[in-house]
Amino acid sequence: xxxxxxxxxxxxxxxxxxxxxxxxxxxxxxxxxxxxxxxxxxxxxxxxxxxxxxxxxxxxxxxxxxxxxxxxxxxxxxxxxxxxxxxxxxxxxxxxxxxxxxxxxxxxxxxxxxxxxxxxxxxxxxxxxxxxxxxxxxxxxxxxxxxxxxxxxxxxxxxxxxxxxxxxxxxxxxxxxxxxxxxxxxxxxxxxxxxxxxxxxxxxxxxxxxxxxxxxxxxxxxxxxxxxxxxxxxxxxxxxxxxxxxxxx
Ligand code: SAH
Numbered sequence: 001x002x003x004x005x006x007x008x009x010x011x012x013x014x015x016x017x018x019x020x021x022x023x024x025x026x027x028x029x030x031x032x033x034x035x036x037x038x039x040x041x042x043x044x045x046x047x048x049x050x051x052x053x054x055x056x057x058x059x060x061x062x063x064x065x066x067x068x069x070x071x072x073x074x075x076x077x078x079x080x081x082x083x084x085x086x087x088x089x090x091x092x093x094x095x096x097x098x099x100x101x102x103x104x105x106x107x108x109x110x111x112x113x114x115x116x117x118x119x120x121x122x123x124x125x126x127x128x129x130x131x132x133x134x135x136x137x138x139x140x141x142x143x144x145x146x147x148x149x150x151x152x153x154x155x156x157x158x159x160x161x162x163x164x165x166x167x168x169x170x171x172x173x174x175x176x177x178x179x180x181x182x183x184x185x186x187x188x189x190x191x192x193x194x195x196x197x198x199x200x201x202x203x204x205x206x207x208x209x210x211x212x213x214x215x216x217x218x219x220x221x222x223x224x225x226x227x228x229x230x231x232x233x234x235x236x237x238x239x240x241x242x243x244x245x246x247x248x249x
Pocket of ligand 1: 087088089110112116117130132133135142
């Protein structure tokens, strides 16, 4: 899979994408990454990418021409990219969007800066994505979040092939179950006995309960669409009614 970014700060991606799991996946060829500098598609001495908004108002907007020329040019090099723009107006990024993107061959992430972009530039977008209801100074962090969440779904990205399967927001729509490591007792807090039992069937049952209870407690909005048996749904509704005060998840 090929990820490319188009932005005025192409240098910010390398340090993150060369580290840890992303770095290993990139070196192993799980994904390719190229950061393009939007200023390479300007024609003036100052390599200008922004201009004042028509109608007045504060700040600067990204001009349409460099973005159109860059996307046209990059689209002609190789397979047609899926073009994603970032904006607080876009559809909210989540694990489902990451899964959709992980099936694409080539994704071009177009990052805004300043007060955003000339509205006409969005005509180039196949998709407009937001990280959430807050305003960043630029799309680069959004691009890194999208690349990270998508790459870790690709085969071979994580050491253990299974580890992306039973995580939060996976196929059953629940948060992940509670996990513990050594020591079994710490500051008076004990790891649930069943996890020390070596009985895999009991461990699996406990984990399922834990995932349901944690989801009901922390993200009750996810329960409606989660894949639950009628008994599990009853249990979830009990936990939701009791609320955080009675937590044992
Ligand atoms: N004036 C715009 C915000 C521009 S912020 C508004 O009020 O909607 C500058 C750039 O940062 C945007 O073009 C976008 O690329 C990026 N950005 C800001 N907030 C974002 C968010 N929540 N999700 C994804 N990208 C965001």
